[in-house]
Amino acid sequence: MAETAPVLVRLPAQFEGLFPEAPRLLALEAASVAALLAMLDARWPGMRDRIADTSPAIRRHVNIFVNGARGSLDTPLPPGADVFILTAISGG
Amino acid sequence: MMARKVQVLVGTRKGAFIFESDAARHSWSRRGPYCETWPIHHFIADPADGTLYGAGGNAWFGPAVWKSTDQGATWTHSSVGLAYAEGQTGISAVWSLAAAHGRIYAGVEPAGLFVSDDAGDSFAPLSALNDHPTRPQWNPGGAGMILHHIVPNPDNAKELWVAISAAGVFHTDDGGKSFSARNKGTRADFAPEGQREPDVGQCVHGLALAPGGKGRLYQQNHCGMYRSDNGGANWHSIEAGLPSSFGFPAVAHPRDPERVFLFPLNGAEQGRFPKGGRAAVWTSGNAGATWQACTQGLPDNAYFGVLRQAMAADRLEPAGLYIGASNGTLFASADEGESFVTLAENLPTISSIETHSFDG
Numbered sequence: 384m385a386e387t388a389p390v391l392v393r394l395p396a397q398f399e400g401l402f403p404e405a406p407r408l409l410a411l412e413a414a415s416v417a418a419l420l421a422m423l424d425a426r427w428p429g430m431r432d433r434i435a436d437t438s439p440a441i442r443r444h445v446n447i448f449v450n451g452a453r454g455s456l457d458t459p460l461p462p463g464a465d466v467f468i469l470t471a472i473s474g475g
Numbered sequence: 476m477m478a479r480k481v482q483v484l485v486g487t488r489k490g491a492f493i494f495e496s497d498a499a500r501h502s503w504s505r506r507g508p509y510c511e512t513w514p515i516h517h518f519i520a521d522p523a524d525g526t527l528y529g530a531g532g533n534a535w536f537g538p539a540v541w542k543s544t545d546q547g548a549t550w551t552h553s554s555v556g557l558a559y560a561e562g563q564t565g566i567s568a569v570w571s572l573a574a575a576h577g578r579i580y581a582g583v584e585p586a587g588l589f590v591s592d593d594a595g596d597s598f599a600p601l602s603a604l605n606d607h608p609t610r611p612q613w614n615p616g617g618a619g620m621i622l623h624h625i626v627p628n629p630d631n632a633k634e635l636w637v638a639i640s641a642a643g644v645f646h647t648d649d650g651g652k653s654f655s656a657r658n659k660g661t662r663a664d665f666a667p668e669g670q671r672e673p674d675v676g677q678c679v680h681g682l683a684l685a686p687g688g689k690g691r692l693y694q695q696n697h698c699g700m701y702r703s704d705n706g707g708a709n710w711h712s713i714e715a716g717l718p719s720s721f722g723f724p725a726v727a728h729p730r731d732p733e734r735v736f737l738f739p740l741n742g743a744e745q746g747r748f749p750k751g752g753r754a755a756v757w758t759s760g761n762a763g764a765t766w767q768a769c770t771q772g773l774p775d776n777a778y779f780g781v782l783r784q785a786m787a788a789d790r791l792e793p794a795g796l797y798i799g800a801s802n803g804t805l806f807a808s809a810d811e812g813e814s815f816v817t818l819a820e821n822l823p824t825i826s827s828i829e830t831h832s833f834d835g
Contacts, residue, residue: 400511401536401552429553433536436565437558444535470535 388412388462392419395445395470402427416447417456419466434468444471480835481789483797483818484527485805486518486827491529493547494818498791500809503818510541510550514568516623517784520831521574528579528595532568540569540581542595556598557581557589559605567619571784573635575627582622586613586639590651601651604637609656609675616640616678616697623783624682626692636692636707640783641678644694644707657707664698680783681725685732691762693735695725695783700737702763713763718750724786728811729794733762736788736796736812738781748778756786756796756812772815773798773806784827791832799825 389410398405405427413419417439424431436442439456447454448467460466483494483503490508509515510529517530529541531552539552557566564585571582579591581598587605589598613620617640624638633650636657643658656675663670663677678697685691690706693713699720701710714720719739728734737757741750749755754773757766777800785799791809798806798815803822806815 395535397511397535429539429551429555432539432554436537437561438565439561442535442537 390419390460390462390464390466392423392466393468395468397470398430398433401433402430405430413460415456415460416441416449416454416458416466419460420456445469446471480833481791481795482520482831482833483787483789483805483807484518484520484827484829484831485799485819485822485825486515486529486784487799487803487823487825488514489823491515491518491527491541492819492822493527494805494807500791500795500807503807505819506547508823509543509547510552513539513541515541515826516568516570517572517827517829519572519574519829521579522831523574523577525831525833526574526594528572528574530569530572530581532566532570532584538566538569538583540572540579540591540595540598551596553596553598555596556591556600557583559585559587559600568621570621570623571625573625573627575629575635576632578632580625580627580635582625582637582639584619584621585615586620586622586642588622588625588637588651601647601654603647603652604645604654607645607654609642612673612675613639613642614676624679626682626684628684630688634706636682636684638679638682638694640680641676641697643675643677643679644682644692646707657703658710659708660703660710660712661694661696661701662698680723681737683725683727683735685727685735686730687732689732691732693725693727693763695722695737697721697743700725700739700763702735713759716766717757718755721747723781723783726786726788726796729788729790731760734758734760734811735763736786738786738798740780746778747780752776752778754779756798756808758812769808769812769815771813772808772817779804782826784829785825787828787830789830789832795830797828797830799828801825 485492490512492507513531628634681695694701722739726736754777756769779800779802789795805819
């Protein structure tokens with residue numbers, strides 16, 4: 384059914400070092416960004432804390448794009464959505 | 476029995492490094508950078524089992540305590556429980572660590588103290604400090620409002636001291652159920668006239684517990700160098716004879732409670748480098764009554780600083796002394812500061828130095 388089609392999630396490149404066992408690209412069924420982060424955290428403990436803070440909000444220098452638009456924790460995930468979790472330009 | 480190996484653990488702006496030698500300390504191996512090149516403000520080994528812990532905070536991914544149980548081959552990282560209540564300013568970084576009596580303590584920014592009873596996998600707040608009634612009077616120092624020193628009493632699991640910039644020294648002797656300010660006798664020269672010896676608000680930079688079990692502490696402050704002989708209840712200036720009243724680290728000798736090492740800088744508003752560009756450790760063998768400069772092997776024309784956690788002694792005989800400079804140079808002495816060699820150059824800015832002495 385289209386309503387339960389998984390979303391396609393791309394994790395940040397830095398997660399290769401932070402979570403060596405996690406793939407860069409994966410499919411999950413989640414209804415919102417917050418639900419997606421909870422599912423990622425269940426599979427790879429600690430992953431949510433790297434993406435979101437305790438406000439709670441997506442971290443200031445991390446962006447989550449849902450079908451090309453920047454989202455927040457509340458953003459719904461349509462079936463089959465493309466989700467990119469990316470680091471913003473930062474540092475020195 | 477004398478330990479046969481020593482590790483110098485170096486926390487830097489871009490990862491953590493380990494230097495290792497036998498007891499002679501003539502030949503060193505180097506490995507790193509670890510912790511995915513995160514800024515690592517403090518890097519320690521649990522003296523009980525050698526487990527490595529790194530305190531960090533990354534601009535993208537937030538605060539974490541890194542951990543390796545296999546000498547750096549593999550790492551985990553956790554910030555479980557490192558949080559204030561929803562709606563409060565979030566924790567940006569972990570700044571200090573201590574492993575003592577089976578517990579791991581973590582000091583964070585904005586200043587607070589957390590403790591782990593599962594070897595760093597999760598943390599719980601020590602609310603008596605984090606919600607201290609004086610907290611509205613705490614102010615950020617140059618690096619933010621950070622808890623940068625955790626000093627456990629090796630002989631009493633319920634007692635420890637912490638240092639917060641700029642709030643001062645706090646003490647508990649009931650396992651963290653209560654904390655009291657321990658700043659009497661230390662100055663806040665930056666405060667208005669008549670308010671320069673407050674109960675809290677002092678800018679402590681370095682804090683060290685002398686051996687001997689008699690409650691002797693040494694402190695490097697933004698405004699002076701101090702000694703306490705009663706667990707911080709009263710502090711006395713020991714800055715007479717030193718080139719300035721400003722610096723960051725304070726290091727106690729591992730066995731001699733009279734011996735202390737400082738690295739004075741020219742002044743808070745004068746560039747914060749060694750006075751006249753002459754790098755020197757200053758040491759006292761009589762608890763701060765008189766001082767001698769240790770310069771052999773340290774450079775002239777030196778315009779670096781040494782940060783608050785970036786000097787440490789090892790536990791070998793004679794004691795080694797290690798200095799991590801802000802320009803990424805690591806200096807080592809195997810003779811209690813009499814002479815130094817350059818152990819490494821061109822590291823990232825060094826935030827912290829710790830040592831781990833062990834049989835291996």
